[in-house]
Amino acid sequence: MRDRLYDIAHQVLRLSDADGTEVLVQFTDDLLSRYANSFITQNSREKFFNISVRLRYGNRAGIASTDRLDRESLARLVKSAKEVALNSPEDPDLPPVPGPAEVPSYPPSFDESLMEPDPDRAARIIGEVIKRGHPFRAFGNLSQGHVHYLLLTSEGFEGYNRTSRVSISINYMDDTFTRSGWAQGVSYRFSDIEESFMNLADKSHEKALLNRDPVDLKPGKYTVIVENIGLDEILMMMGWLGLSGKAYYEGTSFLRGKLGEKVFSEKLTILDDPSDPYLFTMPFDFEGVAKNPIPLIEKGVFKTPALDRRYARKLGMESTGHATFPFYPMPFPLHMKVMEGDRTLEEMIEETDYGLLITRFWYVNTVDPSSFTLTGLTRDGTFLIENGRITRAVKNMRFTQNFLEAFNNIEALENKSTPVSEPNYYHFFPSAIRTPSMKIRDFTFTSTSEF
Numbered sequence: 465m466r467d468r469l470y471d472i473a474h475q476v477l478r479l480s481d482a483d484g485t486e487v488l489v490q491f492t493d494d495l496l497s498r499y500a501n502s503f504i505t506q507n508s509r510e511k512f513f514n515i516s517v518r519l520r521y522g523n524r525a526g527i528a529s530t531d532r533l534d535r536e537s538l539a540r541l542v543k544s545a546k547e548v549a550l551n552s553p554e555d556p557d558l559p560p561v562p563g564p565a566e567v568p569s570y571p572p573s574f575d576e577s578l579m580e581p582d583p584d585r586a587a588r589i590i591g592e593v594i595k596r597g598h599p600f601r602a603f604g605n606l607s608q609g610h611v612h613y614l615l616l617t618s619e620g621f622e623g624y625n626r627t628s629r630v631s632i633s634i635n636y637m638d639d640t641f642t643r644s645g646w647a648q649g650v651s652y653r654f655s656d657i658e659e660s661f662m663n664l665a666d667k668s669h670e671k672a673l674l675n676r677d678p679v680d681l682k683p684g685k686y687t688v689i690v691e692n693i694g695l696d697e698i699l700m701m702m703g704w705l706g707l708s709g710k711a712y713y714e715g716t717s718f719l720r721g722k723l724g725e726k727v728f729s730e731k732l733t734i735l736d737d738p739s740d741p742y743l744f745t746m747p748f749d750f751e752g753v754a755k756n757p758i759p760l761i762e763k764g765v766f767k768t769p770a771l772d773r774r775y776a777r778k779l780g781m782e783s784t785g786h787a788t789f790p791f792y793p794m795p796f797p798l799h800m801k802v803m804e805g806d807r808t809l810e811e812m813i814e815e816t817d818y819g820l821l822i823t824r825f826w827y828v829n830t831v832d833p834s835s836f837t838l839t840g841l842t843r844d845g846t847f848l849i850e851n852g853r854i855t856r857a858v859k860n861m862r863f864t865q866n867f868l869e870a871f872n873n874i875e876a877l878e879n880k881s882t883p884v885s886e887p888n889y890y891h892f893f894p895s896a897i898r899t900p901s902m903k904i905r906d907f908t909f910t911s912t913s914e915f
Contacts, residue, residue, distance in 0.1 A: 465491060465612050466624055472533060473616040476517055479542045482549070484520035484561035485618040488750060488790045489513065494609035495581035502594045502602045507583045516790035519545045520561060523554040527791050559773030562752030563619040573652035573741035573894075574610065578628040581608045585654065589661050593634055596665040600636035600643075600672050607631050608654065611894060621752040627744045627894045630654045631885055634665050635844065636672040642915045645671025646823055646844035648693055650885040650896060652741055671823060671845035678857040679848070680912055687819035687875070688907040689812050689849070692899045694824040696884040698838065698867060699734075699800055699897050705833045707760055708796040709775035709786065718836040718868060719766050728764040729874040733803040735759055736770065737898075738785075742883045743799040744894035748785070755785035760797060764872075770797045798895040805877025805900060812876050812903045814852040820907075821847040821854060825863070836867040841913065860913040869906075876903040 473487040491513050498506040516529040519542070526549030530541045586606045594602045610628040615621060631650040637643065647668040649660055690698075704711070711717040719727060738746040738755040746755050751773050759767045771779070772787035772795040786795035813821065823845035831837040839862065846858045878900035885896040 465626070466614070469612060469614040469624065470616070472513070472515060472538075473614055475535065475538055476515065476542060477616065477618060479539055480517075480519060480618070482519035482521055482546065482618070486518045486561060486791065487616045488516045488613065489616075490611065490613040492609065492611045493581065494607060495583060495586070496605060496607045497583060497586040497590060498605045499590050499594065500603045502597065504587060504590055507586075509581065515541060517541055517545050518791040519549050520558070521546075521549050523556065523558055524549045524552050525555060525558055526550070526552060529790070557774050557777055559751060559777065561617050561619045562621040563617070565621060565748075565752055565754065567623055567747040567754045568739065568756060570739045570745040570747055571741045573627045573745045575628045575630075575653045575655075577654055578608055578610050578630065589632070589658065593661065593665050596662065597636045597669060600638055600669070603635040603637060604633040606657075615748070615750060615752055617752065623748045623752060625745070625747060627746075628652050629744065629885070629894075630657050632657055632661055632664065634661075634668040636668050638672070643672055643675045644844045645669060645673075645675060646693070647671075648884070650883050652744060674847060674854065675845050675857045678846075678859040678915075681848070681858050681861065681909075683861070683909045683911055685906040685908050687816055687903065687905045688822055689809070689816065689819065689901060689903045690822045691809075691824065691901045692878075692882045693884050694822050695802075695899050695902060696886065696897055697825055697828040697840075699802070699899060701828065701830065701838055702836070702867070703770070703796045703800060705830065706836060707770050708794065709769045709771040709779070710794055711833070712769040713775050713778050716833050717769070718834055719769070722766050723768070725766060726764045727766050727868065728761060728871040730763040731805060731874045731877055732761055732764055732871055733759065734761040735801045735803070736784075736786075736797040736799050737801045738799045740799065740801060740898065743801065743896045743898055746798065746894055749787040750790055751783070751787035753783045753785040753787065758784055760800070770795045798893075800897045800899075802877070802881060802897075802899040802902075804879050804881050806879055807876045807903075809878050809901050812878065812901070813849055813854065815876070816849045816903070817851060819849045820858060821845075821849055831864060837865065838867060839864045839910075860915060861909040862911045862913065863908060864910040865908045870904050873905045873907075874902060875905055878902070
């Protein structure tokens with residue numbers, strides 16, 4: 465595959481007469497197996513290329529993309545990018561075309577067995593998940609595949625990387641669709657999912673069994689223990705709304721003007737770690753900048769926004785290697801890792817006199833980006849903790865919470881972290897979050913639900 469990507473990129477370079485040319489070629493092969501009502505309902509496989517090019521004529525740039533590989537289509541791609549460039553205004557913040565550069569060598573996050581995604585392999589696992597779920601109905605999906613990408617420039621930068629991924633979600637529900645339990649897992653190795661899916665199924669099943677006759681709780685402030693899969697969307701929002709260099713420069717980030725200041729609990733340290741294979745290693749970004757592990761938040765102190773070359777230049781800083789989508793200026797962290805604490809999940813529960821255990825959140829939306837205030841609902845298992853024990857299920861509740869405050873109210877972090885990656889995306893992008901479960905005091909719930 466590597467040679468094929470190089471061949472495509474070199475064809476594009478030869479077709480260009482621009483002052484500078486950048487070519488990004490991506491190949492994705494992904495098999496998605498869905499199941500619902502305890503039956504496999506879909507196997508869909510997508511294999512596709514995407515070729516993106518940015519041409520420079522002075523300080524003007526044009527971008528175009530195609531998924532067709534024949535010479536005529538590649539010629540049209542270059543022609544389209546040239547027309548866009550010549551009809552665009554000059555861009556004083558246009559980053560330079562990357563030249564030759566050394567990039568780190570990280571442990572590969574690639575499983576050769578996923579070079580040919582196997583529906584039968586998925587079906588065996590899903591079949592066992594369905595059997596394990598009795599008397600509940602089983603819902604979820606299993607995605608497996610790999611992605612390759614190559615960045616080649618007229619100034620001599622060459623960078624190639626490949627990653628594989630397998631993810632599974634398991635949701636057991638009763639016939640009324642009100643009792644449910646959820647679990648999910650992700651890895652770059654299929655064998656990891658084969659070894660762990662029964663534990664995930666048991667966890668989802670246990671939550672569904674516990675999630676019966678839920679009680680109403682009044683809105684108010686509660687001590688909560690949010691499991692790692694519940695923190696995924698919150699941390700993604702943190703990356704978009706606060707840590708992105710674009711949001712920081714434009715003044716919409718809740719961290720604007722707080723560089724070097726303590727903004728969260730000293731218990732909170734967040735790295736962006738592209739060297740971790742379980743976060744899908746990336747040695748360089750889409751502007752040819754080497755990606756290295758860096759602290760974003762260190763013991764509560766805001767250390768740096770995620771920067772590409774454009775926003776680094778605007779802010780008078782150095783790029784942190786966070787150019788993401790092809791030639792689109794929206795830098796944000798792809799490999800966030802929350803450092804572990806010193807408590808087991810069981811110890812956090814035992815040390816809670818009165819509070820809630822939350823499996824996950826859904827329909828998370830922004831209320832006020834400048835204060836990091838979010839709203840959403842609990843789902844698939846919310847449980848009351850009394851005197852250090854889980855006593856019963858609770859009806860789902862809506863939260864409206866300022867997370868600048870919440871992350872200052874961290875009481876404990878679990879002593880192990882688990883990778884989490886959204887299992888419902890249609891296309892795999894090499895990104896994940898690794899986080900422990902988190903105990904937070906004075907978490908604000910504003911209303912309840914009927915289920």
